[in-house]
Amino acid sequence: MWQQVYEEINDPNFVILCVAEDTGGEAAAGPIFDEANPTYIQIIDEDHIISGAFNFVNVPSAAWIDEEGRIVRIDEGTYSKIHEIGEGEQAITFGNDVYVPALKDWVEKGADSEFVQSAATVTDNIREQSVDQQKADAAFRLANLFRAHGQKEKAEHYWDLAQELNPDSINFLRQNLTLSEEGSAGETFMKVIGDYGSFGKDYYRPLDL
């Protein structure tokens, strides 16, 4: 999906880093990347390093970074189009058709694009990360090391610790659920998403376009 956008923009001074937050690694994310025949930079981020670096709590999220390394937009539900899954009454749609035109405008006009946000707006949109949340990142990566070495009990222990320390992370929650029979959109996930809504919390910043 991003491949089409990348080809349409076709600017040598624009790059896309498409980052799969997937502890399942190549086995989980590789085939999906391959199907897209991508020419952009593809990363499988088993340890969620990129989400940690930008304080994202869910996917898909994104940052626009200009030539000087300044973030000019951040942490919006980042969709390349309106997606439809399922049919009839089961069908759900998500995504939007305004993000990509805004992105194209920025690549073309740079700082003159109306979609570039001030440093103050961007820093307001960057989530604070508490000490516990930072510790959760360390616990999650420790769990993944134990998983990679076949040490199940310790992997489970530190995955649980990561979720206890950062219960707001949809990434940690769903990553964990994905590797279960229940899956990433089962009862547990639906309950957490419901709680999220009722507490007025957001997992993306409002799409301000």
Place this chain on the structure above:
Amino acid sequence: MSEAFMAYPELRHPFEATQIHPEGSTTVLYQGKVISLAETGSGDGLLIDPEDLSRVNGFELKPEGACYKEMCIPMNDDLLIEQDGRQWFSLGAFADLLGQSYVVDTEAAVWSFAEIPFKRESMMVNAMAPDFEIKDRQGKVIRMTDLKGKKALIVTWSSW
């Protein structure tokens, strides 16, 4: 949507049990890197050979202290420790001083460190993208600094 939407239980623990490191050594996790330390000092706080500091967290030991870019942290007796005529650097004390979080599995001798808060200050205050270093699918190391001079969309997704 089926209740088992994006369920990959077979990927939960697909790996054979293996040792993390040779007997007597210690492993440090930081920024996605796995760093093996053959020798550490005895006692609390993870005492490492000062020579290992830069490959562990990018700080260089200089006369003015442990330095990263323009920032230098002066050394003191909690950070540089003598043991039987040998000098060690306390990575735990250094992390505590910098407010860096970590989780330790003492039994397996693995220390997992979160990012050092001051390395992220330029993001929180000035919206400058944080440094990161990560391999792409082809094995090429991608650093934030490599992207200078280009516009970049960094977008996360997942199979789940």
